[in-house]
Amino acid sequence: MTEPVIDKTQLRDASSLILVRRDNPNGPSVLMGQRGAGAAFMPSKYVFPGGALDKGDWSIPLAAPLSDTCARRLAAEAPEGIGPALAAAAVRELWEETGLLFGQEGVWPGPVPEDWQGMAAFGFRPSAAPLHFMFRAITPRGRPRRFDARFFLADAAEITGDPEDFSRACDELSHLHWVPISEARRLNLPFITEVVLAEVQAILHASGEHIALPDSLPFFDNAGERATFRRIA
Template identity: 60%
Template sequence: MGSAPVSEAAAPQPIRPAATIILTRQGPGGPEVLMGQRGAGAAFMPSKYVFPGGAVDASDAQVPLATPLDPLCQARLRGDIAAEALAAAALRELFEETGLALGVPGTWPVAPPEGWAGFAARGLRPVADGLRFVFRAITPPGRPRRFDARFFLADAAQVAGDAEDFSAACDELSHLHWISLTEVRSLDLPFITEVVLSEVTLLMQGGVQPGVPFFDNSGTVPTFRRID
């Protein structure tokens, strides 16, 4: 009787660079953040409430930003992918998933790359000077998708148009809404989102970060450090 075939170990999931925007504003009950719910059938974090964000596209590196990132953010974003591409990805994902554009009126000096035609069609160019790099986290092994995600804080005052108008959003996130920092933990949140919200609360209350928190799960041993 032959022996049963030995199953091969599953190939490790690649870690994709990603970017997320935590859009904030002052509401009647204090600081608010914009959240949306992922679909129940999503492969990654189904049914969870998250910030708008996603993987970096190759075309994001070709986006001519109307205003650059803050020099400190650029320095802290050092790594194997350009800081400008991460900023562009965050702005594109915000636009795709919510219909909100962080931009200023202007004509693109080049043809808009893939994924940016709708943004350019509004007569806007993306701005990055209002983005603040506040968190980085790499998804632990064993998850169906893995990302090296950078989280940016941004003020809704930079939105071109009505920050309540989600009519141009794609269907990736549902139940898009503004919610106060005092109520947001009543939502079904991923663990990492809860951790990021603690940092956001600190900053919105005037606190100072001693470097950007970084949950690094790229190796066999999880590590935490701060990026100076």
């Protein structure tokens, strides 16, 4: 598979991961952190863990794959093989920015990419099985950075380790904490994050004990001259 050339001046593929805890007496909560005031993209905003797809994410040996439904939806209007790469990016960004892990114990087959060496040293390989693809949005034109972002929803109960332990996190996000969804909109949020939170609430309301995806998911498409909204079946 040919890896794409990454150009930061162009639209870039990206992944964000919404972790949900349902053991909070005040209702479901999500993990959020604050971007630095000097960040080029969304400074000082509270966001979910996430970031751009790296070239190395295309060749990560996942310990468990995405569901067939998520893989099919991610493949729509996208390069071949991007689904597993986006899932790997989501798990990697979660690990880097929070120190939390979706993985299975195991030895990596072959050389370990630099960004993944910490996880490998910990004795784990990344797993995409807990991830549910639930939202896609392309950044509007005119922004300093533009992303084709895919949002994944996952249950914190499937994390390996303590969901309160952020000791292995890098310093990219500050004020990491679990925020009740009912209170999250009081934070300084990007518009698209508010929209995603509303969708998360709807999914959780319709789900039982386990996360259940709707028949289609929202896609805010700003790739062209005119913004369009459609759904991915």
